[in-house]
Amino acid sequence: xxxxxxxxxxxxxxxxxxxxxxxxxxxxxxxxxxxxxxxxxxxxxxxxxxxxxxxxxxxxxxxxxxxxxxxxxxxxxxxxxxxxxxxxxxxxxxxxxxxxxxxxxxxxxxxxxxxxxxxxxxxxxxxxxxxxxxxxxxxxxxxxxxxxxxxxxxxxxxxxxxxxxxxxxxxxxxxxxxxxxxxxxxxxxxxxxxxxxxxxxxxxxxxxxxxxxxxxxxxxxxxxxxxxxxxxxxxxxxxxxxxxxxxxxxxxxxxxxxxxxxxxxxxxxxxxxxxxxxxxxxxxxxxxxxxxxxxxxxxxxxxxxxxxxxxxxxxxxxxxxxxxxxxxxxxxxxxxxxxxxxxxxxxxxxxxxxxxx
Ligand code: F6R
Numbered sequence: 001x002x003x004x005x006x007x008x009x010x011x012x013x014x015x016x017x018x019x020x021x022x023x024x025x026x027x028x029x030x031x032x033x034x035x036x037x038x039x040x041x042x043x044x045x046x047x048x049x050x051x052x053x054x055x056x057x058x059x060x061x062x063x064x065x066x067x068x069x070x071x072x073x074x075x076x077x078x079x080x081x082x083x084x085x086x087x088x089x090x091x092x093x094x095x096x097x098x099x100x101x102x103x104x105x106x107x108x109x110x111x112x113x114x115x116x117x118x119x120x121x122x123x124x125x126x127x128x129x130x131x132x133x134x135x136x137x138x139x140x141x142x143x144x145x146x147x148x149x150x151x152x153x154x155x156x157x158x159x160x161x162x163x164x165x166x167x168x169x170x171x172x173x174x175x176x177x178x179x180x181x182x183x184x185x186x187x188x189x190x191x192x193x194x195x196x197x198x199x200x201x202x203x204x205x206x207x208x209x210x211x212x213x214x215x216x217x218x219x220x221x222x223x224x225x226x227x228x229x230x231x232x233x234x235x236x237x238x239x240x241x242x243x244x245x246x247x248x249x250x251x252x253x254x255x256x257x258x259x260x261x262x263x264x265x266x267x268x269x270x271x272x273x274x275x276x277x278x279x280x281x282x283x284x285x286x287x288x289x290x291x292x293x294x295x296x297x298x299x300x301x302x303x304x305x306x307x308x309x310x311x312x313x314x315x316x317x318x319x320x321x322x323x324x325x326x327x328x329x330x331x332x333x334x335x336x337x338x339x340x341x342x343x344x345x346x347x348x349x350x351x352x353x354x355x356x357x
Contacts, residue, residue: 030162030184038166040144058109063161086108093122097173147159184313218238221254237325241340
């Protein structure tokens with residue numbers, strides 16, 4: 001299976017700003033993120049009783065909120081609200097911890113919702129690599145998780161998600177098991193040694209997934225919980241890195257509507273590829289739902305690919321399954337001769353909106 005994914009010179013040419021390198025360094029990012037969390041000054045928040053946690057963020061930064069919400073759902077005793085937009089819900093205010101996550105520090109929706117939180121006297125934690133949020137944090141003395149700049153937000157997911165997750169442990173909102181962290185980090189280290197550019201396609205599941213997607217339109221199916229967040233993440237990664245349209249949905253909600261929609265237009269859907277996550281420890285009812293549904297849809301799509309989920313802890317499962325998809329989306333760009341880094345449509349819209357300020 002020789003293709004341009006095994007041609008290191010070609011990869012270098014197509015990826016001058018190093019999106020693949022950012023993915024290959026995911027393990028190192030997580031290790032550095034642990035240090036950022038450990039060294040962060042959270043004293044102002046340390047002995048607070050929080051009524052709830054609202055995590056604000058858009059796109060690659062907002063994904064931190066999605067993954068954290070699903071990771072902590074089984075144990076956290078207060079509500080976790082994900083805010084992806086300009087406005088805070090009315091119930092978020094005094095006594096809530098509001099975490100504003102923006103890689104650039106300049107995302108206007110996040111800044112708007114943060115200003116509302118400040119106006120309502122919420123406890124504030126900011127995570128950014130610079131921009132207006134960094135200025136605000138310095139000026140007003142808010143607790144801050146300062147992360148390194150110079151990457152695309154989506155390529156900085158280790159820096160974005162992990163310090164906030166670990167800070168929630170420091171602040172007593174959750175109790176992270178150290179053995180889960182070790183399992184996750186060990187698994188990511190092992191996967192990095194397999195998914196990197198030097199491993200040929202024949203032995204590299206990330207390159208293989210990219211090849212399977214190729215010119216087909218991917219549809220990602222997750223399940224409520226971590227795989228919902230991961231499905232959405234994979235969809236966004238395929239959009240932004242692979243410059244490819246992609247849609248997603250969740251079991252079991254899709255069993256109540258979307259499955260029926262596969263009955264028409266099979267001439268079009270025959271060039272789709274369906275990607276689903278397979279967790280061997282899923283509830284039997286969920287396994288049956290997935291098995292029966294994929295059987296029902298099989299003849300309407302070109303191929304069904306199941307991503308085998310590895311690990312035992314939720315953290316290890318989430319990070320390793322996300323990692324495969326993230327790096328595969330970069331390989332998809334390279335396979336199709338595209339630079340994975342630029343997001344021209346996002347940048348030009350932001351520039352247009354900035355003219356209104
Ligand atoms: C670009 C990307 C985007 C940004 C989003 C918000 O790589 O992933 O989805 O994350 O436009 O910008 P930030 O993360 O700077 O707040």
